[in-house]
Amino acid sequence: MGDVHARLLAALDExxxxxxxxxxxxxxxxxxxxxxxxxxxGTLRAAVSRELLSCDDTGYLIRAGVPERIQARGPQTLTAALDRGVAVRQLTTQPGLLADRNxxxxxxxxxxxxRVVGRIPFKLSILDRRVACLPLDHTVLADGFQLIRDPVLVHALVALHRQLWSSGRVPQDAGLPPRLAVLLPVLASDEPDEVACRRIGLSPRTYSRRVAELLVVLGVKNRFQAGAEAGRRGWL
Known part of the structure; x- marks a missing residue:
């Protein structure tokens, strides 16, 4: 993955x-x-006629505090592209898939x-292999981006996307359901149950029942093991 990032920086410098x-x-x-x-x-994506390639991790949007009304514009533009017959090929991570459930x-x-890869080295959107959008901070387009029209650089970005795509795997949708996935961050924070259940809006009884369900799903016996197993699966 470090090689991909180094190649990106070299292509930008060139x-x-x-x-x-x-x-x-x-x-x-x-x-x-x-x-x-x-x-x-939105204007750029509405003009796409053939293919949209991207590197996406919804976790970036959440950590950057992007409002939900702004977050919602991404899937709206992508589903509209699919409706026009555009091929959409996205690279993401397993934590990104979990963050994207809703x-x-x-x-x-x-x-x-x-395709799911271990890490997204940079956020990227390539439109019809003619134009590319690269965030200024390499993570969130909504905070500013470079609009790239240099065909040599766009070709290099397509090659980097292809390299990552070939190393990825098909998404496994058998991840945790949202009602259980929401427990992982609070368990990792090691907060007392009475604090944790209030933070996610559950009664103490419902919280305890769902934690027990989570342990069964993960095949572990206690909360420490649950955190370790969730980390091993790339969910934390």
Missing amino acids: SDFRARRGQAVPARIVTGPRSRIWGVI LGAIVHRAGGQA
């Missing part, structure tokens, strides 16, 4: 060098309010394709 010499189209920096930025992304930004269940 494109920047050629742009300064007038040999490549310089990247356009898109910044501003998140709603405006997503307006630009949002639906990974659209493999709606007709897209997805």
Whole structure:
């Protein structure tokens, strides 16, 4: 994975060098309010006619505190693309899939394709292999991105996506249901049960019952083992 990130940085440096010499189209920096930025992304995705490639991890959006109304625009634009017959191929992670259970930004269940890799080294969106969007912080498009039209750089990004895709696996949808997945972070925080159940809006009795159910699903005997098993499966 480190090799992929190094190749990305080298490709960006090469494109920047050629742009300064007038040999490549310089990247356009898109910044501003998140709603405006997503307006630009929506316009770009609405123009896609053949293929949309991406590297996505919904956990990035949650950690960045992106409002739900902004988060929802991603799956809306992707399902609209699928409805037009566009091929959508997304790379994600197992924790990203779990974080996405309610949002639906990974659209493999709606007709897209997805592969799961160990880590997403950078957020990326490639449109018809002609234009690419790369976040300024490499994680969240809604916080600003580079709009890349240099065909040499776009080709290099497609090759990096292909490399990651070939190493990924088909998503396993037999993960934890949302009612159990929500328990993992509070168990990992080691909070007392009376604090943990209030934080996720459950009664103490329901919380205890679901923790017991979680132990059965994970095939472990106690909460410490549950945390270790969830980490082994990439769910924490």
